[in-house]
Amino acid sequence: MSEGVRLASIDAIAVGEGVKIDRSVAGTADDIALLRDDDGQVYALDDTCTHETASLSDGWVEDGFVECPMHSSKFCLRNGEVSGLPATKDACPHRVEVRDGEIYIFPGEAP
Amino acid sequence: MSANKSDAATPAQHAVTGTPSGSLHRPSELAPTVDVSGLIDAASGLVDRAVFTDQAVYRQELRRIFAPSWLFLAHEDQFHKPGDFFTTYMGEDPVIVSMDKQRRVHAILNSCRHRGARVCRADFGNTKNFVCSYHGWGYDLEGSLVSVPFENEYPETFRKSDWGLVEVPRVESYSGLIFGTWNPDPEPLVEALGGMAWYMDAMLDRDPEGTVVVGGVNKWVLDGNWKLAAEQFATDWYHVNMSHASALMVMSPDGKPRDEIINRPGRQFHDPKGHGAGFPVSPKARFDDQAVHKWTDYDALRARLGDARVEGPLTTGHATVFPNFSYLPVNGSIRVWHPKGPDKMEVWTWTILDKSMPDHVRESQRLYNLRTFGPSGIFEQDDGENWSEAQAVAHGFVTNNVALNYQMGIGTEKEDGTYPGVTTSLYSDAAGRSFYRRWQELMGTPAWHEGSDS
Numbered sequence: 001m002s003e004g005v006r007l008a009s010i011d012a013i014a015v016g017e018g019v020k021i022d023r024s025v026a027g028t029a030d031d032i033a034l035l036r037d038d039d040g041q042v043y044a045l046d047d048t049c050t051h052e053t054a055s056l057s058d059g060w061v062e063d064g065f066v067e068c069p070m071h072s073s074k075f076c077l078r079n080g081e082v083s084g085l086p087a088t089k090d091a092c093p094h095r096v097e098v099r100d101g102e103i104y105i106f107p108g109e110a111p
Numbered sequence: 112m113s114a115n116k117s118d119a120a121t122p123a124q125h126a127v128t129g130t131p132s133g134s135l136h137r138p139s140e141l142a143p144t145v146d147v148s149g150l151i152d153a154a155s156g157l158v159d160r161a162v163f164t165d166q167a168v169y170r171q172e173l174r175r176i177f178a179p180s181w182l183f184l185a186h187e188d189q190f191h192k193p194g195d196f197f198t199t200y201m202g203e204d205p206v207i208v209s210m211d212k213q214r215r216v217h218a219i220l221n222s223c224r225h226r227g228a229r230v231c232r233a234d235f236g237n238t239k240n241f242v243c244s245y246h247g248w249g250y251d252l253e254g255s256l257v258s259v260p261f262e263n264e265y266p267e268t269f270r271k272s273d274w275g276l277v278e279v280p281r282v283e284s285y286s287g288l289i290f291g292t293w294n295p296d297p298e299p300l301v302e303a304l305g306g307m308a309w310y311m312d313a314m315l316d317r318d319p320e321g322t323v324v325v326g327g328v329n330k331w332v333l334d335g336n337w338k339l340a341a342e343q344f345a346t347d348w349y350h351v352n353m354s355h356a357s358a359l360m361v362m363s364p365d366g367k368p369r370d371e372i373i374n375r376p377g378r379q380f381h382d383p384k385g386h387g388a389g390f391p392v393s394p395k396a397r398f399d400d401q402a403v404h405k406w407t408d409y410d411a412l413r414a415r416l417g418d419a420r421v422e423g424p425l426t427t428g429h430a431t432v433f434p435n436f437s438y439l440p441v442n443g444s445i446r447v448w449h450p451k452g453p454d455k456m457e458v459w460t461w462t463i464l465d466k467s468m469p470d471h472v473r474e475s476q477r478l479y480n481l482r483t484f485g486p487s488g489i490f491e492q493d494d495g496e497n498w499s500e501a502q503a504v505a506h507g508f509v510t511n512n513v514a515l516n517y518q519m520g521i522g523t524e525k526e527d528g529t530y531p532g533v534t535t536s537l538y539s540d541a542a543g544r545s546f547y548r549r550w551q552e553l554m555g556t557p558a559w560h561e562g563s564d565s
Contacts, residue, residue, distance in 0.1 A: 086260065
């Protein structure tokens, strides 16, 4: 897995937005939310909010955080740490790399 | 689609909304029906002031005027991508108008099915879901309930599919204007507009590209019954010379009183559905800002809309689409008179422009409308003062028992061969009499949810 798994082209994700990648593509237990911060950096978290069933890839991405679109729990893009109720568990982060405009994920590796 | 699907096993449903109602049964005493046939004498041009003040009459208006009628919701230009939403009211019912993922614009009741709070508190914006800030029930853009915190604490019979936001059953557009009705089986919007559509096109169909909204929606609260404003925009050029005398002096090209302002020829149209419009008839009646005048291609307008429309309803006119949508074609001002009890209204106004207008013309028209019919516009302030003044004294016992006069132009209604439908001269109460005749008719007609003979 040293190369990682190619998920998407960076241009496919607008700044401040996210896309959902199916778990069968990523080789992960949950679907993956690829989230692109204001500064253009891309991060990967497990897509399902740790509170209720909701997709973090639909969330609001800003200033290093993603806010769940359902009940507004907030997670750190970098390490998945939760910083706002009602969620109490951290989101699972995955390391990503961007090479030649393509995003690669390293499932289970800490960023 | 319906947000309130139910299968054959589902028991009682509420007559108004189709929502589960179990063994609930609202006693009829809570919705008494007032016989209003004696409150309007359209033939004699008399109106009983109780129509502006009585709480029971007002409650019946919500049930029989606002619930069954096509009501203006928003302009199509307010929705461009999925998740775009705008919140407004239908009568006193809060609704969210939004574009879903299939780019379909629809309207849903803005009240959580759990404890009833609004699920969207913003005026407009873009969102992924509508989530109640009370307990967190979350609804998707179509209004389906998709998230219930602690759902496993509910009984097994609980199904999220039963508890979506109530959808406005019918939403239709006319030339960029979106209307909705709670009536699940209404006549089509274009039929409800009837003969009014020809007059509306003088504002909405000038430009082959249609109209756009410029700026935001202005909102203000006025003391006064909503009908005072609605009827005036249907029927009342009469007040212009007196109420707006100072504003007319400001607008006069040379700052002097001019006979053509006061003795203005014109026609007033009224439709049996309660709509009305009045307009001066003159090739040069437009008060437009110069930039708008210079840009406007009157020859092209005449070819597109015909001479009669360009010289009439495209000028400095006024109009109401029954019950509570009004507009001023020359200003591009469109507005709703939201009822807030018998004594109060909220005025919501949009400015719409022809889409082809270049930026400097748009800006000129926007400012023109702001100066004249914005919340502090030199004309708008005069109107609000009149309505609030009439309402301020209307509750007096003797005052309330003195009928008001709507007799101007009685007997002059005719088809003049130029303007379609029935018209009178510009100075007339004919559209007012027609407005209240329609009001009386609907107030005496059980709405769809009342059954046919209640």
